[in-house]
Amino acid sequence: MLQHTVQTCIHSDTQLKYLLQLADNALILSHRNSQWCGHGPILEQDIALTNIALDQLGQARNLYQYAALLLTEKTGITTTEDQLAYLRDTGEFKNCLLAELPNGDWGQTVMRNFLISSYQFFLYQELQYSNDGQLKAIADKSIKEITYHVRWSADWVVRLGDGTAESHARMVQALELLWAYTGEMLEPCDYELPFIAKQSSFIKAAWEAKIAAVLAEANLIHPTNDWMQSGGKKGIHTEHFGYLLAEMQFLQRAYPGLEW
Amino acid sequence: MDQTANQLQDQFQQRIDLEQKIEPKDWMPEKYRQTLIRQISQHAHSEIIGMLPEGNWITRAPSLKRKAILLAKVQDEAGHGLYLYSAAETLGISRDEMYEQLHSGKAKYSSIFNYPTLSWADMGAIGWLVDGAAIMNQVPLCRTSFGPYARAMVRVCKEESFHQRQGFECLLQLSKGSEVQRQMCQDAINRWWWPSLMMFGPKDDESPNSKLSMQWKIKRFTNDELRQKFVDMIAEQIKLLNMVLPDPELTWNEQTKHYDYGAINWEEFKQVIQGNGPCNKERLEARKKAWADGAWVRDAAIAHATKQAKRKAAAQTYSAKETE
Numbered sequence: 051m052l053q054h055t056v057q058t059c060i061h062s063d064t065q066l067k068y069l070l071q072l073a074d075n076a077l078i079l080s081h082r083n084s085q086w087c088g089h090g091p092i093l094e095q096d097i098a099l100t101n102i103a104l105d106q107l108g109q110a111r112n113l114y115q116y117a118a119l120l121l122t123e124k125t126g127i128t129t130t131e132d133q134l135a136y137l138r139d140t141g142e143f144k145n146c147l148l149a150e151l152p153n154g155d156w157g158q159t160v161m162r163n164f165l166i167s168s169y170q171f172f173l174y175q176e177l178q179y180s181n182d183g184q185l186k187a188i189a190d191k192s193i194k195e196i197t198y199h200v201r202w203s204a205d206w207v208v209r210l211g212d213g214t215a216e217s218h219a220r221m222v223q224a225l226e227l228l229w230a231y232t233g234e235m236l237e238p239c240d241y242e243l244p245f246i247a248k249q250s251s252f253i254k255a256a257w258e259a260k261i262a263a264v265l266a267e268a269n270l271i272h273p274t275n276d277w278m279q280s281g282g283k284k285g286i287h288t289e290h291f292g293y294l295l296a297e298m299q300f301l302q303r304a305y306p307g308l309e310w
Numbered sequence: 311m312d313q314t315a316n317q318l319q320d321q322f323q324q325r326i327d328l329e330q331k332i333e334p335k336d337w338m339p340e341k342y343r344q345t346l347i348r349q350i351s352q353h354a355h356s357e358i359i360g361m362l363p364e365g366n367w368i369t370r371a372p373s374l375k376r377k378a379i380l381l382a383k384v385q386d387e388a389g390h391g392l393y394l395y396s397a398a399e400t401l402g403i404s405r406d407e408m409y410e411q412l413h414s415g416k417a418k419y420s421s422i423f424n425y426p427t428l429s430w431a432d433m434g435a436i437g438w439l440v441d442g443a444a445i446m447n448q449v450p451l452c453r454t455s456f457g458p459y460a461r462a463m464v465r466v467c468k469e470e471s472f473h474q475r476q477g478f479e480c481l482l483q484l485s486k487g488s489e490v491q492r493q494m495c496q497d498a499i500n501r502w503w504w505p506s507l508m509m510f511g512p513k514d515d516e517s518p519n520s521k522l523s524m525q526w527k528i529k530r531f532t533n534d535e536l537r538q539k540f541v542d543m544i545a546e547q548i549k550l551l552n553m554v555l556p557d558p559e560l561t562w563n564e565q566t567k568h569y570d571y572g573a574i575n576w577e578e579f580k581q582v583i584q585g586n587g588p589c590n591k592e593r594l595e596a597r598k599k600a601w602a603d604g605a606w607v608r609d610a611a612i613a614h615a616t617k618q619a620k621r622k623a624a625a626q627t628y629s630a631k632e633t634e
Contacts, residue, residue, distance in 0.1 A: 077374075084368050084377075087384050088361035089596065091604020092611075093392055093405075100385040104378065111374050132373045156607045212617065213610025220606070301372035301430055308488055310372035310430070 062124055066117055067144065067241035069185070070134065071283060073113035074145035077135060079166060080106035081298060082153055091156050098202060102163065105195040110135070112188045136302035140292050141285040148231035150282065150291045157210050157217065158224040164203035164264065165228060169235045170196050172256045176249040204264045211268025221270055233278025242283075326527050331457035334400035342526055345519065346456050347401050348417075349528065351408045354394035356420035357387045358412075359593050363427040364436060372430055379476055380433060386469045393462040400458045413598050420444075421579065422505045424587030431484055431491075431498035437477015439499070439506040439544065445470050446540045447510065450530040478547065485551040492553075499548070500556040507571075508579045510537040538568055545569045 083103035090096030114131035121129040148166060153159045174196055177189035210217040236254045238246055246253065265272050281287065301310065318337050325332065332338055361384050368384065371377035395405045411417035422440055427433070448470060451463040484495040511517055511533040523529040531539075541560075548555055559572035581587070 081369060084381055087368055087381065088358075088365040088388075089600040089603075091600070091607040093358070093388060093395070095607075097385055097388045097392070100381060100388070104381055104385070107374065107378050107381065111378070114374070135374055136372075156604065209614040210607070210610050213614040214606070216606050217610030217613075297369050300370050305488070305490055308372075308491060309483060310376055310487075 062120065064241045064244055065182075066120055066124075068245050069113050069117040069120070071144035071242070073110045073117060073134070074143050075149050075166070075170075076106045076113065077110035078143070078145045078149040078294070079163070080104075080110060081294060082149070082151075083159070083163070085153055086159065099159070102195075102199050102202065105192075105199065109188070109192045109195070112191070116184050116188065132302070136299045140287050140295055143285065143287065143291070143295070144283050146231065146234045147279055147282040147288055148228065148235065150288060150294060151228070151231065152290055154224065154227070155220060157220040158227065160203050160206035160210065161221065161224040162228055163199060164207045165232055165261070166235065167196055167199035167203055168260045168264075169232075169253070169257050171200050172253040172260075173246070176246060176253065180245070200260075207264055207270075208268040211265070211270045218269065221268065225265070225270055225273060226275075229273040229275060230277065230279050233276075234280035234282060237278075237280070239283045323525075326455050326525075329453075329527075331460065332455050333457045341522070342528075343401050345523060345526070345528060346459065347398055347403050349523075350394055350398040350401075350459055351403070351411065352418050352420075354391045354398060354408065355412045355417055356423065357391035357394060359419045359423045359597060361387050361391075362593055362596055363423055363425070363589070364433060366427045367430060367433055370430070371433075376433075376480070379480075383437070383473050383476065386473065390462075390466045390469070393465060394459075397456075397458040397462045409601060413594070413601065415585070415594070418583065420509060421582040421587060422502075422509050423593060424582050424590045425501070425505050426589050428501070429494050429498060431481065431494040432502070434477045434480030434484060434495070435498035435502040437473050437475075438481055438547075439477075439502045440509070441470050441474040441477060442544065443506045443509040443540050445474060446536045446543075450536075453527075453530065455527040478551075481551055481553075485553060495551065496553050499551075499553055503556050504574065504578075505582075507537060507541070507574055508582075510534070510540070512576070512579075541569050541571050 080103045083099055083106065087096065087100045087103070090099060111131055114134045118129040118131050118134060121127075146166075148162060151162065153162075171193070174189045174193045177185055178193060180186045180189065207221065211221045212218070236250070236257060238250045242250075262272055319339060322332070322336075322338060322342075325336075332342075364380060364384050364387075368377065368380055371380050395408060398408060399405060408417065412419070422443075427436070445467060448463055448467050452460055452467055454460045454463065481495050481498075484491040514520065514532045514534045517533050520529060520532060524532070545555065545560060545562075557572045559570065561570050563570045582590070585591075
């Protein structure tokens with residue numbers, strides 16, 4: 051407990067940014083996945099993807115609540131999970147660009163989930179060894195859910211990549227579009243380094259191996275383009291992101307300070 | 311009808327009268343089968359179409375807690391649709407056929423979902439009033455004579471009653487909030503009250519399917535009986551919200567020990583059923599679009615499964631030859 055307190059003091063700003071980045075990724079991906087609810091191609095899969103969106107929302111809430119606690123301790127002003135989700139503007143959100151891109155078709159959605167969930171799997175596996183007890187507990191809970199997200203999305207990537215000519219072509223297109231956004235997840239930025247500096251090269255290698263294996267099984271050619279888009283972690287987002295927040299934050303912005 | 315058919319019919323009715331459940335492989339009159347297919351599939355379609363008006367607010371829920379509650383609720387409705395389609399399939403119709411009937415307009419769904427959700431308070435009003443009305447209809451269905459339907463309804467009812475409490479709690483929060491929130495709450499109640507009363511269907515003397523359904527114990531209470539129960543319940547609960555129901559004629563009747571209520575606009579009910587409600591076209595178009603957009607996904611899943619089966623068979627043949 052003492053060690054935890056010391057580390058919190060030393061890294062408070064960095065730690066806060068790090069937690070927000072994890073939370074923002076979970077929330078924004080959940081938001082995109084939730085847009086499918088009621089519109090999925092198969093009833094069972096509509097339920098499955100909504101379940102994943104709910105898991106991700108739960109992860110985001112755990113992380114925001116922890117970040118809010120740290121902020122409250124630091125500033126003496128009560129901060130809540132909702133203030134962090136609903137009252138920050140685009141430049142303050144730290145999620146990767148990949149999480150905020152529009153859903154596209156079902157193929158693009160499952161491909162995005164596969165690329166992000168696979169990264170989260172190896173990342174959270176490491177965070178289970180964090181000396182921050184709270185973060186470790188969140189990772190312990192989340193990893194069980196993420197394990198399923200990887201399995202579900204990988205199954206779909208294979209099914210569609212190795213399905214019909216049309217589904218294969220759509221998956222080629224999805225991979226081509228999304229690939230340029232994957233690098234940002236794998237390269238730690240300044241506020242991530244204190245937490246995963248040692249682990250980042252392992253995470254990257256494990257992620258690459260997992261992606262290569264599933265793409266091979268799906269008959270999809272591994273992209274060679276290595277020019278990567280980035281910016282989300284530093285608050286420089288895509289044009290799509292402002293609309294996402296405008297929609298998500300509408301009630302809190304239109305009627306400030308109310309309890310819902 | 312020959313003698314054997316008469317005997318079967320009598321035995322069937324005896325079983326119903328003895329409160330025995332009818333199971334899918336049991337003999338049943340064709341009209342019983344068709345009535346159930348119509349009713350269960352309509353119910354399933356209502357769950358699936360019902361996801362849309364509430365789904366409209368998932369991305370705009372005002373807090374993370376409310377977002378989680380709403381998302382889980384809409385997912386529950388998908389789950390209800392799934393149990394109900396499965397229950398209907400035991401009667402010899404496929405899910406694809408039922409979808410086809412929905413998309414072509416042949417099958418109906420609950421008219422209430424043709425009304426728009428215009429504010430956050432609508433999420434509370436739908437939970438409290440629409441799910442509340444649905445429960446009144448559905449609790450007796452837990453004892454309905456067809457086994458698979460009755461068993462599906464046990465689970466559906468548990469979740470629906472949870473939704474109703476969540477809806478009420480959502481409105482309670484608004485009713486304790488700012489003036490704007492209270493207005494939002496009252497406005498939602500005003501818009502959802504009368505359509506909720508229409509959910510019980512036409513008045514008893516104008517309900518074409520009721521008599522036989524009562525005899526077969528598919529239905530156990532009449533439309534008007536259930537509607538009255540609902541009015542009596544809501545007229546009391548609204549007092550806790552400090553809101554009013556939009557009916558100047560709503561009064562407690564000491565003699566009948568029930569609330570009297572004003573006339574329902576049955577012309578509006580008919581128009582909405584006939585496709586002239588505010589959102590009929592959007593709701594059906596959204597479902598047809600989801601189905602059409604998903605065709606390539608379903609085709610691919612089948613193609614992949616077929617390839618996998620062939621590969622497995624080939625591997626087994628190869629391995630058998632190796633063993634020889």
